[in-house]
Amino acid sequence: MKFFKVKTVSESLSIIADQFRPLRPPVQLPIADACGMVLAEDIVSGEQVPHFSRSTVDGFAVRARDTYGASDSLPGFLDITGRIEMGKAPEQLLKEGQAQAIPTGGMLPEGADSVVMIEHVEEIDDLLNVYRQVAPGENVIRAGDDVQQGELVMTAGHRLRPQDLGVLSAIGRTEVRVFPRPIVGILSTGDEVVPTDKKQLAPGEVRDINSVTVGATAQQYGAKVIQGGIVRDDYETFAARARQLFEEVDFLILSGGSSVGTRDFTVQVMQALGEPGVLIHGVATKPGKPTILAKANGKPVMGLPGHPVSALIMFRLFALPLLDKLQGLRPCETDTRLSAKISRNVPSAVGRTDYIRVKLEERADGLWAVPVFGKSGLISTLVESEGIVEIGQNKEGIIEGEAVKVYMLS
Ligand SMILES: Nc1nc2c(c(=O)[nH]1)N[C@H]1C(S)=C(S)[C@@H](COP(=O)(O)OP(=O)(O)OC[C@H]3O[C@@H](n4cnc5c(N)ncnc54)[C@H](O)[C@@H]3O)O[C@H]1N2
Numbered sequence: 001m002k003f004f005k006v007k008t009v010s011e012s013l014s015i016i017a018d019q020f021r022p023l024r025p026p027v028q029l030p031i032a033d034a035c036g037m038v039l040a041e042d043i044v045s046g047e048q049v050p051h052f053s054r055s056t057v058d059g060f061a062v063r064a065r066d067t068y069g070a071s072d073s074l075p076g077f078l079d080i081t082g083r084i085e086m087g088k089a090p091e092q093l094l095k096e097g098q099a100q101a102i103p104t105g106g107m108l109p110e111g112a113d114s115v116v117m118i119e120h121v122e123e124i125d126d127l128l129n130v131y132r133q134v135a136p137g138e139n140v141i142r143a144g145d146d147v148q149q150g151e152l153v154m155t156a157g158h159r160l161r162p163q164d165l166g167v168l169s170a171i172g173r174t175e176v177r178v179f180p181r182p183i184v185g186i187l188s189t190g191d192e193v194v195p196t197d198k199k200q201l202a203p204g205e206v207r208d209i210n211s212v213t214v215g216a217t218a219q220q221y222g223a224k225v226i227q228g229g230i231v232r233d234d235y236e237t238f239a240a241r242a243r244q245l246f247e248e249v250d251f252l253i254l255s256g257g258s259s260v261g262t263r264d265f266t267v268q269v270m271q272a273l274g275e276p277g278v279l280i281h282g283v284a285t286k287p288g289k290p291t292i293l294a295k296a297n298g299k300p301v302m303g304l305p306g307h308p309v310s311a312l313i314m315f316r317l318f319a320l321p322l323l324d325k326l327q328g329l330r331p332c333e334t335d336t337r338l339s340a341k342i343s344r345n346v347p348s349a350v351g352r353t354d355y356i357r358v359k360l361e362e363r364a365d366g367l368w369a370v371p372v373f374g375k376s377g378l379i380s381t382l383v384e385s386e387g388i389v390e391i392g393q394n395k396e397g398i399i400e401g402e403a404v405k406v407y408m409l410s
């Protein structure tokens with residue numbers, strides 16, 4: 001088999017950005033089921049939140065100017081004319097020289113513009129001694145302070161977080177239109193790869209790591225996962241199982257058999273799934289060079305290298321942006337990098353992007369990224385690591401103390 005012509009990371013990422021989009025139409029879901037999903041509509045509030053001005057403390061609703069100059073030695077005197085109840089509109093408006101008792105969250109009476117805290121007053125029958133002056137708006141949330149009527153609160157392409165659901169609830173939105181979760185299918189290949197539950201391994205066998213790591217990551221990033229199991233290195237069986245799973249999913253992942261060995265059928269299987277076929281066969285990275293990406297009838301198909309560290313790093317690098325595209329997510333929402341300094345020199349080759357596993361150390365002078373070295377077949381090196389540092393293809397390496405960005409491994 002002829003050796004592949006590799007693409008750079010940025011070429012590969014632009015292919016992903018250009019070639020793929022959401023495959024299925026948006027669905028309407030109750031907000032409680034929408035956390036982690038991507039909005040397919042802009043959200044404009046039909047109401048103001050809160051819809052009434054309310055107190056943020058227990059105290060007395062007043063007109064701020066009636067308290068001016070009040071102090072411990074020279075208290076102001078106001079008439080207590082009412083007591084506001086929680087969840088009810090005040091019965092009377094507030095006039096000059098008056099105060100009304102108000103609980104935290106209570107509705108401000110018309111005429112009042114601020115609240116004096118209970119700690120700063122003394123009640124003597126219907127007379128209130130005020131020992132502290134307040135400014136207009138003090139201890140008050142005004143109607144519409146949180147959300148204005150007609151305000152654009154979120155736009156399509158945003159992944160819903162718990163706080164976003166909070167705003168939707170506050171404005172009375174019970175349902176939202178979101179992109180359906182993409183369905184990712186995973187098929188592992190290799191005569192030596194056996195299921196996790198095999199107790200006694202025969203010589204040469206390894207338990208399947210990639211289906212588990214890739215499946216869990218896909219789920220973390222909003223996908224539903226169908227595990228296709230393990231297929232042997234036999235073209236007919238592999239092609240048939242891949243075709244079957246491909247029909248059920250939006251995105252097919254094939255693990256292993258992506259390199260150039262004579263029994264590595266992945267690229268042929270991918271090519272046979274549909275047009276236009278293989279877009280990327282090999283990327284200029286270390287690890288992960290034998291990564292393949294195809295497009296078949298609009299759906300992505302990715303061939304990951306068998307070595308578990310390479311498979312997971314390549315999945316994160318290319319399949320996560322792809323999953324984002326399939327969910328309609330805006331690109332800027334995926335960046336979760338931390339700044340740190342590298343703890344030692346790390347050499348690299350020009351023309352290739354290197355991905356270095358690192359753990360983080362908080363030192364007196366800031367955050368340091370400490371490289372975790374080891375072959376890409378050693379999954380435990382990723383357990384030890386907190387993130388990945390990229391060494392760009394134009395660099396010969398990074399020097400101790402150099403500022404780096406760390407892509408966090410969640
Ligand atoms: N002559 C060359 N040989 C290799 C090259 C090369 O450029 N020239 N590239 C190497 C690199 S880099 C990688 S990465 C691997 C990728 O090979 P494949 O994608 O074909 O993967 P396999 O050969 O099937 O497996 C590699 C390794 O990983 C183990 N493996 C496979 N699947 C799993 C799994 N699901 N869970 C756990 N471990 C798995 C497998 O047993 C092998 O040990 O090719 C190099 N060779």
Ligand code: MOO
Binds near residue numbers: 285288290307376
């Ligand atoms: O590039 Mo391979 O993916 O080192 O193990």
